[in-house]
Amino acid sequence: RKEVEQDPGPFNVPEGATVAFNCTYSNSASQSFFWYRQDCRKEPKLLMSVYSSGNEDGRFTAQLNRASQYISLLIRDSKLSDSATYLCVSPYSGAGSYQLTFGKGTKLSVIP
Amino acid sequence: DAGVIQSPRHEVTEMGQEVTLRCKPISGHNSLFWYRQTMMRGLELLIYFNNNVPIDDSGMPEDRFSAKMPNASFSTLKIQPSEPRDSAVYFCASSPTLLTSGIVSTGELFFGEGSRLTVL
Numbered sequence: 165r166k167e168v169e170q171d172p173g174p175f176n177v178p179e180g181a182t183v184a185f186n187c188t189y190s191n192s193a194s195q196s197f198f199w200y201r202q203d204c205r206k207e208p209k210l211l212m213s214v215y216s217s218g219n220e221d222g223r224f225t226a227q228l229n230r231a232s233q234y235i236s237l238l239i240r241d242s243k244l245s246d247s248a249t250y251l252c253v254s255p256y257s258g259a260g261s262y263q264l265t266f267g268k269g270t271k272l273s274v275i276p
Numbered sequence: 277d278a279g280v281i282q283s284p285r286h287e288v289t290e291m292g293q294e295v296t297l298r299c300k301p302i303s304g305h306n307s308l309f310w311y312r313q314t315m316m317r318g319l320e321l322l323i324y325f326n327n328n329v330p331i332d333d334s335g336m337p338e339d340r341f342s343a344k345m346p347n348a349s350f351s352t353l354k355i356q357p358s359e360p361r362d363s364a365v366y367f368c369a370s371s372p373t374l375l376t377s378g379i380v381s382t383g384e385l386f387f388g389e390g391s392r393l394t395v396l
Contacts, residue, residue: 198384206389207367207387207388207389207390208319208367208385208387209387210384210385213384251318251319263309263321263324263332264321264385265321266311266318266319267318268317268318268319269318
């Protein structure tokens with residue numbers, strides 16, 4: 165089974181800071197990737213999709229480096245409400261099955 | 277619109293007891309997933325269904341675990357007998373996208389709020 169690796173953190177950053185997380189994946193055939201956000205004791209929710217080199221949505225930028233097989237998530241101007249665990253997701257396809265493999269997540273704490 | 281509905285939200289049981297977790301996916305979604313989340317192992321896929329048919333159950337830990345989807349609006353995950361190491365949060369998720377090899381997925385899974393299981 166293909167793996168997705170993330171730095172568990174925690175990343176403790178002050179409000180307004182810029183923070184970046186990386187995620188490495190082992191399935192070189194994957195075409196698309198995703199970042200999910202999970203608040204404490206809540207369910208994961210889709211944050212962003214990355215289909216080509218990158219994607220930007222407001223303060224959030226996701227980038228894909230296929231040569232090095234990693235995905236990054238950049239958060240600019242961090243808000244207290246950004247505090248959560250960020251899960252990197254890579255599709256896995258093989259033996260007639262297709263599924264999403266989740267990393268263990270990177271915990272972010274934005275402090276006042 | 278109602279999201280994915282799971283029950284029970286919390287369950288505390290004793291080792292050896294049977295546990296049944298229930299899930300109602302979002303209407304119209306044709307894929308349903310059962311995940312388990314622990315601090316040590318993160319989110320692990322247990323099994324997923326497409327159009328009510330189990331596609332991949334390779335993540336089911338052992339024979340004590342079983343899952344069914346008798347119709348498009350209901351699924352169960354059963355653990356019998358339960359053990360303390362089964363303690364985890366069990367998430368059900370559904371997707372409107374046909375997830376089979378060769379088809380690009382939106383990657384969006386809609387998760388329920390989870391069932392927090394504690395086996396004593």
